[in-house]
Each structure stands twice: as structure tokens, then as C-alpha cells.
Amino acid sequence: MSLYDVVVIGGGPAGLTAALYTSRARLKTKLITGPTPGGQIALTYNVNNYPGLHEPTTGPELVERLITHATKFGAELDRREATVVDFSLKPYKVQLGSELIAAKTVIVATGSLNRKLGLEAEDQLMGKGVFVCATCDAALYEDLRVVVVGGGDSALQEALDLSKFAEEVVIVHRGDDVTGCQCLKTQAQENPKIRFIFNTVVTDIIGEEYVEAVKLMKTPDGVVETFQTDGVLVAIGWDPNTGIFKGQLELDADGNIVSDGVKTGKPGIFVAGDLNDRVYRQVVTACASGCMAAIEAERYLTQKPD
Amino acid sequence: MPEIKDIQVADWETEITGSKIPVVVEFWHQKCVACKEMKPIYEALPGRIGDRVKLTRMNILDSKENRRHAIKQGVRSTPTFLVYCDGRPIGAIIGIRTLNEMDAEVLALIGMSDNCLLATPLEEE
Numbered sequence: 001m002s003l004y005d006v007v008v009i010g011g012g013p014a015g016l017t018a019a020l021y022t023s024r025a026r027l028k029t030k031l032i033t034g035p036t037p038g039g040q041i042a043l044t045y046n047v048n049n050y051p052g053l054h055e056p057t058t059g060p061e062l063v064e065r066l067i068t069h070a071t072k073f074g075a076e077l078d079r080r081e082a083t084v085v086d087f088s089l090k091p092y093k094v095q096l097g098s099e100l101i102a103a104k105t106v107i108v109a110t111g112s113l114n115r116k117l118g119l120e121a122e123d124q125l126m127g128k129g130v131f132v133c134a135t136c137d138a139a140l141y142e143d144l145r146v147v148v149v150g151g152g153d154s155a156l157q158e159a160l161d162l163s164k165f166a167e168e169v170v171i172v173h174r175g176d177d178v179t180g181c182q183c184l185k186t187q188a189q190e191n192p193k194i195r196f197i198f199n200t201v202v203t204d205i206i207g208e209e210y211v212e213a214v215k216l217m218k219t220p221d222g223v224v225e226t227f228q229t230d231g232v233l234v235a236i237g238w239d240p241n242t243g244i245f246k247g248q249l250e251l252d253a254d255g256n257i258v259s260d261g262v263k264t265g266k267p268g269i270f271v272a273g274d275l276n277d278r279v280y281r282q283v284v285t286a287c288a289s290g291c292m293a294a295i296e297a298e299r300y301l302t303q304k305p306d
Numbered sequence: 307m308p309e310i311k312d313i314q315v316a317d318w319e320t321e322i323t324g325s326k327i328p329v330v331v332e333f334w335h336q337k338c339v340a341c342k343e344m345k346p347i348y349e350a351l352p353g354r355i356g357d358r359v360k361l362t363r364m365n366i367l368d369s370k371e372n373r374r375h376a377i378k379q380g381v382r383s384t385p386t387f388l389v390y391c392d393g394r395p396i397g398a399i400i401g402i403r404t405l406n407e408m409d410a411e412v413l414a415l416i417g418m419s420d421n422c423l424l425a426t427p428l429e430e431e
Contacts, residue, residue, distance in 0.1 A: 035402055036340060036343050036402065038339055043339065045337070058337060059339075060339050060342065063339070127382060127383035127386070127400040127401060128380075128382050128383070128400075129382050131382070131383055135337055135338075136338045136339065136340065136384055137338075137383050137384060139335065139366050139367060139373050140366065140373070140376060140381055140382050140383070140384070141377075141382075142370070142374065142377065144377070210382060211382075231382065
């Protein structure tokens, strides 16, 4: 069984930064990214707020750079999924397919998963009109109508990205105003292709082979209407991707890992990125917490090398 | 050695409708992360099943015509791999797969379709 100084689980900006720092510190590092490294930023059309990246840079381009940088100092990138972890005894164990590896320290940076509406049709029509990433699929809605569900930064950004192709983008939000930042809100309000429907929830998605319509319910009075649309982009937030850590790390009621900064309750196990951030959720804050977790892991190994 | 052919809408008649063997068309684009993940997997298929099916791909960002054609074919997500027999779509594979899964799903779609009697290796004329 291979033993690593540091095993980083997660291939988003936090995990990639953590691996960069630990491998540069000459710690034997395994970076487990799963098949699609990059995390949420990989689904972003343009990154406009990462310091120093003032030239137009897409999310996937930034991810490529982060991967190149993370592996430059010797981190072993592994595109398999971590399926099981055992943090009961040291060294800690991580299952990768049929291989079991051991770790003196673990940095958990598994990020978050797009929250679903919880409708049966949502899964049935995923990829057939239901989608979560405008960068990936906006071009396939050229001259069509798309409903964007949500009212935060993500919903606004996705709507703006969609408006480059779609004929009409309708933001449906349960509140009476969007909650995203003023800069995105203003852009969306000034965009002639975007309109808003407030105080409304999507109660069903209709379509046999493809999305044809949604059921919209006004929240004050419960009135339901059928609203024709060719696509439904769901941007209602995220849930922490902590499924494999149940029973291994302390989780709160929402599935978040209980931590003190980047330190979990288990010695030598650290947490970084969106997984542990319910407030800021920026690329730069994800990278920063990856850095902090890496430095803590290095300190831990210096103090307790076994 | 069979390889993947990059096609445009103008090639559809020749490459898909007029093909005498089943055809897989990948609808993709360069900003799609999942497409990037699937690239080495799809590019390994010609060496494995290239004698049974023709493998092609269309970049939906190459032209408005390509995008519209993809939409007309029912593509709503990238990557989508549509399988055609006799010019008619017989099934779709949407999203990421392993190499073994791709092999198996493509061959299963061809094997299940009445339009495709070509589940054994052959050469295109």
C-alpha cells in the first residue's frame, strides 16, 4: 500500500492549490481529482475577479493553469474517484477504485454539488433541457427560451451567459428580489433578453423527450400556470459534497464538515474550499483556504511526523 | 487505421445519411469541460470498434449552422454522442463514460436496432 505525506481529495481550486503547496514543500502528495478536475470554476464562462488575470480567461483555462502548476512540483494527479475513506486509525486510508492508499494527512476539498429542485422530472430530463452549466450548454439554446431558477450570483451569471445565445432568459425566483451582487443584478436588468418573475417557484418540469414547459406557482396565492420553455437551468445553490465522510468526520445537520478554520476534529485532517465556505465562495478564497490547509498539514507533519 | 472525422453540416448527407455503416456523431465544443474529459476516450474508440462504426464529431461552436443542426437533432447538452443507422438516430449517449462503457453502449445501441444489421465487423465500401 502506497503511503503519502498528504492526500488531497478534490480537484477544484482549493485542492489544486493545496497540492501545489504541499508538493512544493517536498511532501509526497497524491491529488485525487476525479474524472473532471476544476470544480465549479470549470463551469464558468469568464473569470473576471481572480487577481492578476485581467485578460479574458475562461474557467477551463484557469483550471488548466492550476493543474499545470499543481503538478509542476511533483504532486501525483489521479483522476479516479475516492470512494471510501477510513479515518479511524493512522495512517488514514483512501480507496481509489481497487487500490487502497494510505495518508499521514488528508486535505478534504471535495467542494459542493449543485442543489436540485427535487422534482422527479429533473433527473429524467437532465441533459434533455434541464441543465446546470451555461458555459457548457448555452449554445444549444440559441434562439430558444430558457428559464433560470434562482436569484443569487450564480443564477444571474448563468442568465447573462445564456443571453448570448438564447432568445429569452426568464429568471424565476422565490423571493421578491434577486440576492446576487449589484454588479450582476444591474447587468441582468439592463439586458433586453432577460426578464424576472419573482415570488414564484417551479413545481414541475413538463416534457416527454425534451423539456417543453414548467409549472410555476405564485407563492402568495398558490396560483399555478404552465409556462412554455425549451430549457431549465437550475442555479439554486449548492450542497456540500461530503457523502463519503459520513461517520468519519463530524458533520452538521446540513452535511458540512465541522471545523475550526481549516482544522477538522481529527488530527491531520484538514478541510478547504467551498466545502467549508458558506459565505464567500470565490476562486481566490478557495485557493487561499487550500494554501492554509497545506501549511497546516506541513506543520502537523513537522510536529508529528508519524 | 480508422480515425475520427471532423464534420460540418455540409458533410451530413455524405457522412451520416449516406453511410452504409452505423455512425456515431459527437456534438462537442472547446469550452465544454466534459468534452475535454471525453476526448481521449472517444479518440481511443477507432482502434477498438472503428471497423464496425464510423466515428465523427461536430463542433457546435464552429458555425451557427452546426449549432442549429445540433439543436434540430435534439442535442441539449455536450458532449452528446448520437448513433445513426441508415441516417436515422437510434440512440444517444449523454455525458461522461469510461472507455469500456463507451464501447459497450455504442455496440449495444447498434445491436438493439432493427435498422442496424451490422453488429459484426465489416468494412465500409
